[in-house]
Amino acid sequence: MPEGHKTHHIAREHTKMFAGQPLKVTSPQGRFRGDAKKVSGKVFDRCDAIGNHLFYRFEGDRMIHVHLGRYGKYRTHGTPPPSPIGLVRMRIVGDLQSIDLNGPTTCRVVDGQTMANVIAKLGPDPLGGGKKSDAWNRIRTSTKPIGALILDQSIIAGVGNIFRAELFFELGMDPRLPGNEIHKAAFDSLWRTLLKMMRTGLKYGKIITVTRREAGVPLATLEGGERFRIYKKDTCPRCQCPVESIEIAARKLYWCPACQATPSRP
Ligand SMILES: [Zn+2]
Secondary structure, X not given: OOOHHHHHHHHHHHHHHHOOOEOEEEOOOOOOHHHHHHHOOOEEEEEEEEOOEEEEEEOOOEXXXXXXXXXXXXXXXXXXXXXXXXXXXXXXXXXXXXXXXXXXXXXXXXXXXXXXXXHHOOOOOHHHOOOHHHHHHHHOOOOOEHHHHOOOOOOOOOOOHHHHHHHHHHHOOOOOOEHHHOOHHHHHHHHHHHHHHHHHHHHHOOOOOOOHHHHOOOHHHOOHHHHOOOOOOOEOXXXXXXXXXXXXXXXXXXXXXXOOOOOOOO
């Protein structure tokens, strides 16, 4: 599933491609056809990302709400676009470029009120200028493990399974630690590190948690697992112990029990 840096990256790219243009919006697959007609031909303003949600704003209080989910995927083409590949739910054609969207969880036309309702259910998005204190107030009063709280989109929007593993490893934090046993200073450092990781992800369009020095090559050239320190690794890069995995919030979390042993609040 794409994590928050990816939706912000997509929003930026699609705004650059289409801002100020009347867009042709269709649904080659058919499932989005009725809604597509509501915005097709209207002038597109910009695309906003909030957590893992995208909102394509059009004139007249209309917007396309997209959540990619696990299988959603965009393809970019020139104009005119080629024949649809697979089940294209939404096709947007601008002056010079076009995009196809396959397999999203959500793709619908909504108004500003519905958009506000979606956002109201989300926690602060670090990349969207969300307030750190909103997340802290939820975390410090919860007895759930921090490894579960961090994936809860109503507490912090935009964190997925890779950021989660990499974040706790960088912090040396035990992901089983209950929220109410976390020091304020440790949470501040968590937020700061998460923001740094998400900004790097936004810059490169992919999650990269190793440093230039650790990688030994320019970060932009990194692909696949070489971008990470702990996610799906066999051995810990710090202590060489075997990396373990535990299930927290129904997702597999990779961690090094030797390096991630944060003492709880005294
Ligand atoms: Zn280790």
